[in-house]
Amino acid sequence: MIVLRIFVVILIWIPFSASFVQAQTDKTFFNGTNLAGWSATDMKYWSVKNGAIVGRAVQPVEKNRFLWSSVKVADFYLSIDVKLEPDDRNAGIQFRSQKADASGQALGYQADMGKDVWGRLYHEHGRQKLDWSDRGEKAVKRGQWNHYEILAVGDRIWTAINGKLAVAVKDPGGDASGYIALQIHSGDPQTVTYKINRLVHNPKVELAGLTESQLDKELKLPQDKRQSSTSLLFKPEDVVVFTGGTNIATMRKDGILETLIMAAHPTTKLHVWNLGWDGDTAFEQFRDVGFGKWGRNLDSLGANVVFAQFGQMESLEGTNEIPRFIAAYQTLLDGIRKTGRSIVLLSPIPFEPDRSYLTPEGKSDNLLKTAPVEAYADAIKKLAESEGYGFVDLFHPVRSSASFGSLTTNGLHLNPDGQRLVAELILKGLNLPGAFSGNLTPLREEILTKNVLWFNYWRPSNWAFLNGDRITQPFSHDWKDKTRRIFPEEMKAFEPLIREAEQRIESEQRKLVPVR
Known part of the structure; x- marks a missing residue:
């Protein structure tokens, strides 16, 4: 049952500064020596060697393994060199992601890598394929080190492989912030090496030799929002x-x-x-x-x-x-x-x-x-x-x-x-x-009754006394107990009336179900 709530929102005015936020390289992201600031449910898969993070599975892996950074990112640029051995395996870099469960599985964006998926943008445990272009695949050096770059600013996401643009997505309503995690994909034994170059917060928008305006021209919607x-x-x-x-x-x-x-939906309760x-x-x-x-x-x-x-x-x-x-x-x-x-x-x-x-x-x-x-x-x-x-x-x-x-x-x-x-x-x-074929008049009458109740609940004529700029006036308080505001309590009386009206609507809907 939907819970009706009156729209009480305290407006907080925050001064806006038009000045640009300074780009900042994060020195705490990875120290190049050990895994301080990183965590996983099973650390046996992870180590540091020659200044790089190594994920190694010597036995088949039943489910994905992730190494999580404690650094939260929103607008950022990440430069990282990666090597996948054998080169037909799969791995990825999670960003703006969250832990999906206690085992450390990931929910969020993934810069994919591996056979037939290099440079793709995936949404792990969520929306899945967001950009499945083969541009990144064409830039990959198989079996060698590959330079991966991720740039995320607002709802715009770009990636590049070896200096070639791979992904350019505008994702309104997508994940705005979260964490970075490195992946060992489930499946056969593999070794994936991540050499982190730098993480920059609030970066300048430029990538693969392209300016911000040029990058914006490349943007498109994710696949799940592209077809309507x-x-x-x-x-x-x-x-x-x-x-x-x-x-x-x-x-x-x-x-x-x-x-x-x-x-049109006689068996479906809608609000x-x-x-x-x-x-x-x-x-x-x-x-x-x-x-x-x-x-x-x-x-x-x-x-x-x-x-x-x-x-x-x-x-x-x-x-x-x-x-x-x-x-x-x-x-x-x-x-x-x-x-x-x-x-x-x-x-x-x-x-x-x-x-x-x-x-x-x-x-x-x-x-x-x-x-x-x-x-x-x-x-x-x-x-x-x-x-x-x-x-x-x-x-x-x-x-x-x-x-x-x-x-x-x-x-x-x-x-x-x-x-x-x-x-x-x-x-x-x-x-x-x-x-x-049925008579819709009873249904319409119940809907009109509900709409009157809803309008008076949502847009009361005395809003200023209810939650506006006159809530301190004596008229909005109990005349005996001045600390008690009577209007909010009176408005609650609408809620059961609206619920009852919805129940009557549902009852009239069901009368329209065809008799077989």
């Missing part, structure tokens, strides 16, 4: 969240989309929350003091699936502002991207200029007539494709349906007919069924 299918397979207890401006916010009032989603906010854009999501940021709200709910819709109002700025809009949208999405969280971008809908009564002062033309919404929708589609997000095109099918009657109340915001059409188009875009 808009088809969604909702799982039991998934938390589905809708975000965006007014058209998303008003979806809670008609409940059509949520009703259709629930009807659907509308976080749409009137006036939200990709550039600005205004919230009251203490309310918390957009991303924190999603995390508080444990969102598994996030739908986002922006671009309609932003299009009023014209085509010249598309790059700035996409940059802002991408930054917003980078802040909520997480492993295991699906994100689907909904294109903006077209304006209906003839339905609008708004005309800029001193002008005869309505800006809705010339707003390049289609260009913004196309740019969002490209963003989804490049970043691996799902995408549902609403602009073109809604525009094609305009001849059947008005779909908005004022040229901007969807009316009930528009909401129904958009809901059906979203289900179609997700490859979900959109036609149902």
Whole structure:
């Protein structure tokens, strides 16, 4: 059962310094003499010889063996020479990694090496293949020493072998920090030698003779984020969240989309929350003091699936502002991207200029007539494709349906007919069924009840007294016990009501299960 939590976030303002952090070579990483600062569950495999760390297995190894450094890394550059004997064995360098279990198995990025895997980027015990290019393989000197370099800054990761670029990955939401570990792979006996040259924290971004701008041009998404299918397979207890401006916010009032989603999954309990906010854009999501940021709200709910819709109002700025809009949208999405969280971008809908009564002062033309919404929708589609997000095109099918009657109340915001059409188009875009033989009215009524409770719980009209800038006012305290704040306690009364509403929704869902 989902645990509802009110969004109480204490905002801490930390001054930001625009100055660059100084690059620093870590002198404690490896002393070249012994394994001080390094650990393994079984140290018999590890030793130091001629200033290098040697991993040696004389018998077959049942599972991977790792030697862990105690030095934590975030943004770093590692230069290391490696030799694998025999050269058909396998090993690797873990970075930004964590111990997965008591036996010291690794979870995180691995710079791979070995037959047919040299230079690949792997995610041990996690996402597995992230970049499987053969560029590194082509640079390897088999059976000899090979110079391996790893550069990780923010969500950007590059590796090079013998001065040739092997990996260039941008991994939004990936592991931002962790530890370095050296590997002996499971399997036949082997010896792998790691000669550590240097570890640099906060390094300059340059590698393989390339500048930062040149390296950035090589970046691509990891394989698991590169291909996006808009088809969604909702799982039991998934938390589905809708975000965006007014058209998303008003979806809670008609409940059509949520009703259709629930009807399409009659045996699957889902938690659907509308976080749409009137006036939200990709550039600005205004919230009251203490309310918390957009991303924190999603995390508080444990969102598994996030739908986002922006671009309609932003299009009023014209085509010249598309790059700035996409940059802002991408930054917003980078802040909520997480492993295991699906994100689907909904294109903006077209304006209906003839339905609008708004005309800029001193002008005869309505800006809705010339707003390049289609260009913004196309740019969002490209963003989804490049970043691996799902995408549902609403602009073109809604525009094609305009001849059947008005779909908005004022040229901007969807009316009930528009909401129904958009809901059906979203289900179609997700490859979900959109036609149902049963009576959906009872289900929709329960959803509307839940949505009213949810809205009053999530966005109480007296937020300033609840968790904003007026919590010290006498009105927010018990009149008998001044130390007791009554509003937070009263808000807790919503939680069982919302849970009960969800139970009634689930009950109505099950009534729609086909009888065999």
